Amino acid sequence: MDELNKKVNNRNNIMRVLLSVVILLLLITGISLAAYNWRFNGTLTNQISAADIELDFLESQDNIINITNALPMADEEGKYQHETFDFAVTSKTTKNTSIGYTLSIEKLVADTGYTLLNDGDIKVYLEDYAGNIVVAPTLISSLSNYQLYHGTHNHSSSTETVQSKFKLRAWIDESKTNDAKSWTTDTKLQYKFKINLSAGE
Numbered sequence: 134m135d136e137l138n139k140k141v142n143n144r145n146n147i148m149r150v151l152l153s154v155v156i157l158l159l160l161i162t163g164i165s166l167a168a169y170n171w172r173f174n175g176t177l178t179n180q181i182s183a184a185d186i187e188l189d190f191l192e193s194q195d196n197i198i199n200i201t202n203a204l205p206m207a208d209e210e211g212k213y214q215h216e217t218f219d220f221a222v223t224s225k226t227t228k229n230t231s232i233g234y235t236l237s238i239e240k241l242v243a244d245t246g247y248t249l250l251n252d253g254d255i256k257v258y259l260e261d262y263a264g265n266i267v268v269a270p271t272l273i274s275s276l277s278n279y280q281l282y283h284g285t286h287n288h289s290s291s292t293e294t295v296q297s298k299f300k301l302r303a304w305i306d307e308s309k310t311n312d313a314k315s316w317t318t319d320t321k322l323q324y325k326f327k328i329n330l331s332a333g334e
Contacts (some may be wrong), residue, residue: 221297
């Protein structure tokens with residue numbers, strides 16, 4: 134009888150040990166999985182891929198803004214000129230989140246036979262489609278690292294598409310008026326640039 138009790142006790146002890154090991158393994162696996170999921174979700178939430186944000190040119194033939202053989206003008210004239218460069222920034226995301234973006238100017242080389250104007254000769258003016266001023270008339274030389282504007286799209290749902298539409302105007306600043314008096318029909322001056330978009334601020 135004692136021997137039978139010993140066997141039963143030994144079997145019970147073995148079962149308890151095995152059960153403890155199984156519970157311990159389940160706890161360790163559960164904690165590791167939770168930590169992995171938290172890290173994964175945290176990283177995913179904070180990353181916005183380039184595919185989630187795009188730049189669309191609305192009424193322009195291409196993405197190059199070209200000021201050629203123009204005359205200098207005052208801000209009040211430049212702000213209301215009819216020729217605009219229209220574009221939109223569109224963002225889509227699978228998260229309820231905010232997406233920051235930056236619009237920058239990329240200066241291009243002048244066409245053959247033209248002299249490139251300086252950054253301090255050109256002013257840019259940006260407004261939205263509602264006529265609100267986004268960037269007041271500003272010399273390109275005054276922009277920090279050619280960065281034109283930082284914006285944010287706030288997504289209140291995971292299926293929402295957010296779009297901001299802009300009108301850009303550019304002109305030769307009136308500070309070049311005295312120089313312009315010496316320009317002739319043979320004077321070939323130009324400033325070419327494009328707008329670039331990057332995610333993040």
